[in-house]
Amino acid sequence: MDYSAILEAIARDVAPLAGAGKVASYIPELARVPSGRFGMALVGLDGQLCTVGDAQERFSVQSISKVFTLTLAIRQIGEQLFERVGREPSGNPFNSLVQLEYEQGIPRNPFINAGALVVTDVLLTQMADAKAAVLDFARHLCGCSDIAYDASVAASERQTGYTNAALANYLKSHDNLHNSVEAVLDAYYHHCSLSMSCVELAKAFLFLANHGVTPASGERLLTVSQTKRLNALLLTCGFYDEAGEFAFRVGLPGKSGVGGGIAAIMPGRWAVTVWSPEINGYGNSVRGMKALEMLTTRTGESIF
Amino acid sequence: MDYSAILEAIARDVAPLAGAGKVASYIPELARVPSGRFGMALVGLDGQLCTVGDAQERFSVQSISKVFTLTLAIRQIGEQLFERVGREPSGNPFNSLVQLEYEQGIPRNPFINAGALVVTDVLLTQMADAKAAVLDFARHLCGCSDIAYDASVAASERQTGYTNAALANYLKSHDNLHNSVEAVLDAYYHHCSLSMSCVELAKAFLFLANHGVTPASGERLLTVSQTKRLNALLLTCGFYDEAGEFAFRVGLPGKSGVGGGIAAIMPGRWAVTVWSPEINGYGNSVRGMKALEMLTTRTGESIF
């Protein structure tokens, strides 16, 4: 299939959606990203790389980093993780406190903020330096040793992150954080501040399209079964309370971030990333979702 | 792949789970089904049929019928349907009133009871005889002209169905039923009372594994896009508040019923049905879920 031509066409076809969403503005570092940016990268299991637009420009991956931390936590403690975090869609916004209270401090899944805080807590317990370990893992996955945390993004999020602080304190009140609230939030904000490009992210996600094995090196990162499960979580929970909508329209496991990025995979075929900073009310990139819907419709490739 | 041998092995391996669930008991007709029954049928796109156990015995499909009514409603009014029913996982039990109230009478998705009542209402508006039309459609799908509603099951459900009556009245209070509460409930209970065997159900689901086309006849029932979307709904919403768990453990689009049946599909490959009447607290067959988990693990076939 001529993915390059398809990506080119998609880039043209989503252009009229400019202005339909809004760049995240809760911290200055995100607010000042030019709203017109659009990039897309598709990497095949065979190493084929197709790109369009700003695919090499780095952006704040934000919640897409939750895939890296979850993968690491599963590698560390496997199924045990799911004693402290559930695996059901939440039906509530990503930062909701309600579900947490009704279910006594067990976050509904690892991709809502509360769940990712628990995952981060696991890493802090398991590893000498969880911040460094996650950065190293991301570098290893994408094969770029110079990707980095954006310290000013992390600092800004920390200063204004009262909702996350509320979630972390509430988890702590239910004994579902073992490290200090401060340490968990600090690591969490650093993970979210990771800066990567579409190309880098697509490469980093490729093992999820290949039953847990990095195609180039043959390194197994997760078992077949763990990979199936992580992809299932991405499909059912990767888009906050728009997970059903993404599955319905796009039909791929994926993860979005408020920086406007979305990474998704087609098992057995490829990984794809799209970046466009204008997001909708659910926190998902407007042009990004449309671009991926076009991709699965035009290629006829989706998991369904 | 030798599916026959795999099914035989699964049947043996799930046997020890007998007693781990409970036969649905809210109406006598379901309560008197022997708890030990277990059947499984897999039908390939190539027509290959593998069965084990009680695969030819008919049982009450219950909520699996929601797939037939939804398919018909999409054929009738397409995307318009989703103005009256959402497509997000509910995060609540199948018969919850809470979500309905918070979201002003718009059911979260077509597979919770409230959503299926709206779908039934659409059919009543669109068709001269919605009860007959659904039965005819199911017969057509499985190629068996003698499957039928079980009148005594329908009557029993009606007599004791106070929760469904509450849901229907609440939908009506929000103007989200256009026909009378009585007519909607009557048709709904008939749809649920449909009796089919594993073999018949697997055949009926096969078009969903084939991008909307019945393999044998070549008849297109849904467009490629509609099929993708229906499968996405099955994956994210087909198992009530255990949808995430089913996606996580099994990794196939599917639908369960409190009669103990589960139908699922592997796109491009096959449809499978399992029946075992003992259900867990979420209303899903205990041995059925385990059998399908074994199937995707042992075949290495899942959508992820």
Added chain:
Amino acid sequence: MDYSAILEAIARDVAPLAGAGKVASYIPELARVPSGRFGMALVGLDGQLCTVGDAQERFSVQSISKVFTLTLAIRQIGEQLFERVGREPSGNPFNSLVQLEYEQGIPRNPFINAGALVVTDVLLTQMADAKAAVLDFARHLCGCSDIAYDASVAASERQTGYTNAALANYLKSHDNLHNSVEAVLDAYYHHCSLSMSCVELAKAFLFLANHGVTPASGERLLTVSQTKRLNALLLTCGFYDEAGEFAFRVGLPGKSGVGGGIAAIMPGRWAVTVWSPEINGYGNSVRGMKALEMLTTRTGESIF
């Protein structure tokens, strides 16, 4: 105290609020009541009667009838009633399904609709003819043998009462109705359709201001303790999710109805009724609430 002068002044002072609320419109019989009506009646324990405006005109008492049914139910089965209905404020609208689901079919208190349906169910079980008994009791309380149910109001409410039908079915699904849904709703709608004037209602409430004894006849209707408890329920739950507001601004036990009536009592002193059909978004009379706030402020009489 010169209550007559105070009532006259209040009637003048609330007049500018005309138009600030809306006449209940969900059934034609209520919608056609002239919005400008305003009446008020105060009856002292000594028999003194002061009135202003349309105090002799009958209106649909609606939920104020819940005080009569609750009094009768307490007379019939005493504290046992509270095994089937709670006594806490609900924090939710009068017709909410949410609380009912979270608390497994036990209505939060007897003054929300779900609670009043349970109270009606108790009367149906205890009495040969619950509709007649409630009417007789209301006639006895106010000393007017010609007050009556309004059959057309009852019929209209029944035809459009889908939310109440939802509540009743849900209660039945939790075994918290012992009679048929139809019988309970029929009696309930009749009770709500009772027509009485301000003067009649004030006389009917007087025993609640006198520790359970009708002053004129000396007849004891409730024990001192039962009366204290019923008044406590009125104060904490008598105004749906505006109970706190009414206690805060007015400071009297009372009960409102969507017909625009409010009846309240000052223990040891008097009963008062106000009627003005324009209601606010919570279902409480706008001028009625203001009039009673003025009454307690100007007389310096409130329970606090």
Added chain:
Amino acid sequence: MDYSAILEAIARDVAPLAGAGKVASYIPELARVPSGRFGMALVGLDGQLCTVGDAQERFSVQSISKVFTLTLAIRQIGEQLFERVGREPSGNPFNSLVQLEYEQGIPRNPFINAGALVVTDVLLTQMADAKAAVLDFARHLCGCSDIAYDASVAASERQTGYTNAALANYLKSHDNLHNSVEAVLDAYYHHCSLSMSCVELAKAFLFLANHGVTPASGERLLTVSQTKRLNALLLTCGFYDEAGEFAFRVGLPGKSGVGGGIAAIMPGRWAVTVWSPEINGYGNSVRGMKALEMLTTRTGESIF
């Protein structure tokens, strides 16, 4: 009335309830209070003082301090306060996050923890030293210059107060705290750590039984209307989600604390305090509630 004899009898009659509740144990300082303590003090508007048991022993007043902070905040900014905090019963536990999320950061009333944090924030904004001001006010009210905060209680609460930290952060995320989370929590924990005896508390509450005027000095602390309103809030919201139960059984405006204290007033007559450290699942003293129920039943004095 011979209140002394009544108090003596009550002390005897509630003794068998020892063991029916549990001493609060979330911080060591509260857990080590002897569970058998019982004290009661009644102070009349005429200055009459009756006591029984451990009425002179100081205990941690905890949430009873919310009455002092609310009184001060009303004195400072009056009705404006209610733009930032509601006045309806919450229908949820004292430390619930759910209501706060559904109502966008406006606590339902000033007596749940979230509401008291907003009240504390108001004091921090209005006063140079809010901790000192509240202590001075409490000393002034009871006429004892040596009552004090218990620094070890305050420190312990701060160390373990993750739920309160969650609430404060969530309020801050909704811009409903104007001071820093740390400053608000520090002041709040100090207020809660106030140590007072039954006699001191009863004296401090007396102005609420006297329309806002301290009887001995004639000093007006609140207007008549403000006093009515504060008493209404106590009645509808003073006992968390047992407010209805307390109104129903006791029938007085009052406030409880997890230290086992309850202060209540009978307008125009007296203030009463009871202390017994064993609390029920709602955080209210078991013997305390029973003692006050006996008091209003035996004296025939309640607001209803």
